[in-house]
Amino acid sequence: MSAATSAATAGPGPWGKFFQGLQKMGRSLQLPIAVLPAAGILNRLGQPDVFGDDGLGWTNVAKVIDAAGGALLDSTLGLPLLFCVGVAIGMAKKSDGSTALAAVTGFLVFYAVLQAFPVDCPKGQEAVDGGCVDFAGKAFTAATYQNPGVFGGIVIGLISAYVWRRFYRTKLVDWLGFFNGRRLVPILMAFIGLLLGGLAAWAWQPIGDGLTNFGEWLSDAGSWGSGVFGVANRALLVVGLHQFLNTFVWFQFGDFKAADGDIVHGDINRFLAGDPSAGQFLTGFFPIMMFALPAAALAITHCAKPHRRKEVGGLMLSVALTSFVTGITEPIEYSFLFVAPLLYAVHAVLTGVSMAVSWALGAKDGFSFSAGLIDYVINWSLATKPWLLLIIGACAAVVYYAVFRFAITRFDLKTPGREPEEEREDETRA
Numbered sequence: 001m002s003a004a005t006s007a008a009t010a011g012p013g014p015w016g017k018f019f020q021g022l023q024k025m026g027r028s029l030q031l032p033i034a035v036l037p038a039a040g041i042l043n044r045l046g047q048p049d050v051f052g053d054d055g056l057g058w059t060n061v062a063k064v065i066d067a068a069g070g071a072l073l074d075s076t077l078g079l080p081l082l083f084c085v086g087v088a089i090g091m092a093k094k095s096d097g098s099t100a101l102a103a104v105t106g107f108l109v110f111y112a113v114l115q116a117f118p119v120d121c122p123k124g125q126e127a128v129d130g131g132c133v134d135f136a137g138k139a140f141t142a143a144t145y146q147n148p149g150v151f152g153g154i155v156i157g158l159i160s161a162y163v164w165r166r167f168y169r170t171k172l173v174d175w176l177g178f179f180n181g182r183r184l185v186p187i188l189m190a191f192i193g194l195l196l197g198g199l200a201a202w203a204w205q206p207i208g209d210g211l212t213n214f215g216e217w218l219s220d221a222g223s224w225g226s227g228v229f230g231v232a233n234r235a236l237l238v239v240g241l242h243q244f245l246n247t248f249v250w251f252q253f254g255d256f257k258a259a260d261g262d263i264v265h266g267d268i269n270r271f272l273a274g275d276p277s278a279g280q281f282l283t284g285f286f287p288i289m290m291f292a293l294p295a296a297a298l299a300i301t302h303c304a305k306p307h308r309r310k311e312v313g314g315l316m317l318s319v320a321l322t323s324f325v326t327g328i329t330e331p332i333e334y335s336f337l338f339v340a341p342l343l344y345a346v347h348a349v350l351t352g353v354s355m356a357v358s359w360a361l362g363a364k365d366g367f368s369f370s371a372g373l374i375d376y377v378i379n380w381s382l383a384t385k386p387w388l389l390l391i392i393g394a395c396a397a398v399v400y401y402a403v404f405r406f407a408i409t410r411f412d413l414k415t416p417g418r419e420p421e422e423e424r425e426d427e428t429r430a
Contacts, residue, residue: 040368
């Protein structure tokens with residue numbers, strides 16, 4: 001065997017394996033994210049202006065629905081647990097129900113340990129059961145605890161997946177045979193959760209402060225910070241790592257005290273809880289996903305060869321409607337990403353421009369899943385100047401159509417419907 005053949009069959013190196021692992025983890029994050037539309041709809045229907053006192057007047061129904069949505073969006077228990085289980089299932093090879101059970105076991109122990117160590121009371125207050133008391137002012141405040149949030153859930157999920165892969169076939173001595181294999185993993189995760197909980201109670205404060213400071217820096221950057229996030233989001237989509245960035249910005253950064261007294265974290269949760277400063281890293285996606293990318297799909301259709309225009313038009317109509325209604329953009333983006341990477345780079349920059357302009361003009365909107373028509377309509381009453389996004393979207397559509405049509409025709413980009421006939425014949429035969 002030649003050296004070249006050996007190199008070709010050796011497989012990816014350490015960095016390649018690391019990168020593949022990151023991509024796999026990014027895909028695993030999509031599983032818990034898929035739950036968020038249900039959480040967002042329940043949360044919205046439970047608001048006072050829908051089923052509550054200011055809407056239909058079904059107060060008790062609104063309370064039930066709001067509690068259901070709040071359980072999934074709870075940044076202390078609900079969301080971290082969803083991400084923990086999702087990552088564990090996605091990262092474990094040949095995983096089954098025992099993987100999820102191990103992840104839940106580890107996380108619940110981890111969570112309970114953190115709840116045993118409240119943060120120190122402010123100066124002048126004394127700790128009592130469940131909170132801090134200012135005897136001079138006769139005031140009581142509930143205790144706060146270290147909250148790694150979604151980050152902690154992801155870490156527990158990753159460790160659960162590793163432990164499952166490492167021990168799911170382990171055989172113990174005969175008298176402990178009942179605990180062989182898959183039954184052993186949840187037991188191990190209980191002790192690992194105990195250790196990680198103790199470690200987090202001691203070490204999370206500086207880590208959490210660092211993440212908070214970074215989030216504040218990004219927020220203080222205003223429209224510039226929004227634009228940088230938009231460019232990075234689309235750039236990382238190319239390699240499937242955008243969910244890493246999204247997870248921390250949308251579910252971890254920032255905090256807001258909701259009307260019920262709970263502290264919520266992340267741009268999505270803060271927006272849904274009524275934080276007037278939230279939506280900085282969400283708003284500018286609406287013009288792109290609802291208007292700009294469908295306009296790009298129209299340009300691709302118009303640039304297709306005449307005899308293929310009807311075929312391509314049907315395909316582009318489907319992906320354009322998907323983007324417009326649900327905010328799922330990958331079908332459109334992948335149609336030109338690999339044949340025109342520079343055009344995709346322009347798309348990433350224009351996404352950043354949309355993010356910056358939308359925020360600079362005072363528009364504020366948000367979503368529970370993605371920036372499509374469904375979330376736009378559901379969250380209309382929570383948004384600030386949502387009508388402005390329609391104007392920005394119309395302008396973005398014109399820009400995208402012009403840029404895409406010019407680039408495709410000027411540089412003869414092989415977008416759908418413009419491929420050489422011989423390639424099409426080969427694909428048909430295959």
